[in-house]
Amino acid sequence: MPDRGQLEHLRIEAYTKADYAGTPIATFEAYVNPAELTLSYEMEYDSGQGAGTTGSRMDFKKIKPGDLNLAFFIDGTGANGRPEDVQRKVESFQEVTGYNGDIHRPNYLKLMWGRLQVKRCVLKSASIAYKLFKPSGIPLRAVITAVFTDTADDQTRVALAQDSSPDLTHVRIVHAGQTLAALCHEIYGDPRLAPRVARANGLDGFRHLAPGTRVVFPPLEK
Known part of the structure; x- marks a missing residue:
């Protein structure tokens, strides 16, 4: 039985196959969990309007792939109990979620955290904001803001x-x-x-x- 007081970190696993077969080739774990996580989805309709009418008929077409928005805070000052190598952690995130030359596309990802349903997704966009630096220019804090979108094989x-x-x-x-x-x-x-x-x-x-x-x-x- 898991320890109820144990902190569970958000984890991203990378796979090379669309069906997620085999073991992950790499894993990214957030040391500081996101303070907010946003799930968004959109319905697509065909709008038809008859001649002489003011309303429109919204015929359902499909549910578009959903997006997940979150931000990772990386702290290299040690204020959270363990200093991170900020640049190495950023590179780890890019390696796990980014382009894979072996498959000529970004990795397929599984994102999991606590009781959230495991999300099969790919990275849609990401931005990295460095917040604090040593006098030598080494970054001490960074925030990675990322958007992931749903993916699934045909079957x-x-x-x-x-x-x-x-x-x-x-x-x-x-x-x-x-x-x-x-x-x-x-x-x-x-x-x-x-x-x-x-x-x-x-x-x-x-x-x-x-x-x-x-x-x-x-x-x-x-």
């Missing part, structure tokens, strides 16, 4: 969307008691499509599915 995005339209691809995880015919009725409105879905997924049969089976429901014509 995860489809599974999370779970749109109900039969002309879209759907992904379901089978629960105990569910049948392929019932799921086909739910998605396509036709349980007779179960054999075609079974063939599309390479299933030997469709009458008895083990709980936890991942099934892809492609667009099918009745």
